[in-house]
Amino acid sequence: MPAKIELFDPPMCCPGGLCGPAIDPVLLDLNEAILRLKKEKGIAVERYLLSQQGKKFMENPEVLALLQQHGTEILPATAVNGHVVKTKNFPTYEELKQWASEPAPITQGASA
Template sequence: MTKIQVYDPALCCSTGICGVDVDQEKVTFAADVDWLKSQGGQIERFNLAQEPMAFAENPVVKSFLGRSGAGALPLVLVDGEMALAGRYPHRTELAKWAKISLPVTDTKPGGGCCSGNPCD
């Protein structure tokens, strides 16, 4: 099974969605992480403020931080290799990495994704 690891910048809590000024990107990503887990995906998150040793003990992460600094986080590893840096992945990216199919969604009001015709 694919292993996804997310190395977050220093956050106030494990998800970064606490307080009065909540970043919508973090809210969306937290929901996507929950979705991935509910689909059987394997994903771990590490917070620089709460788990600094996870950053120091991983050679890929340590090298990345040495080159780019903590300001370039978040960093996403897929099976131990760097897959994304500088932003949180979208649900479609998580699903692709985890080899999980996304359900087809309607994109046209009342007509389905293909105006009522079966999608190919």
């Protein structure tokens, strides 16, 4: 089963952040990495905006705890199979590719 990758984006002017007169090259690279991952590996990456999908931020206990401790400065946050693996920066294509091929992480308290 492929990994579930979710990006919890910081507040942006539009979904994806690819609007306006000055497009952030980091967001352009991220968009290309997501498209490439889907094309090459068949992996979809879900992205959520705090202003539009706030419920998704509240449904992930790790993301919610990070927001409560650090505020929106901790965003973007990347979660793989529900566990936060990166904060404050968007993932690279190489990171996404690596996470997409990893098995689901073992959660604390899980028995073998």
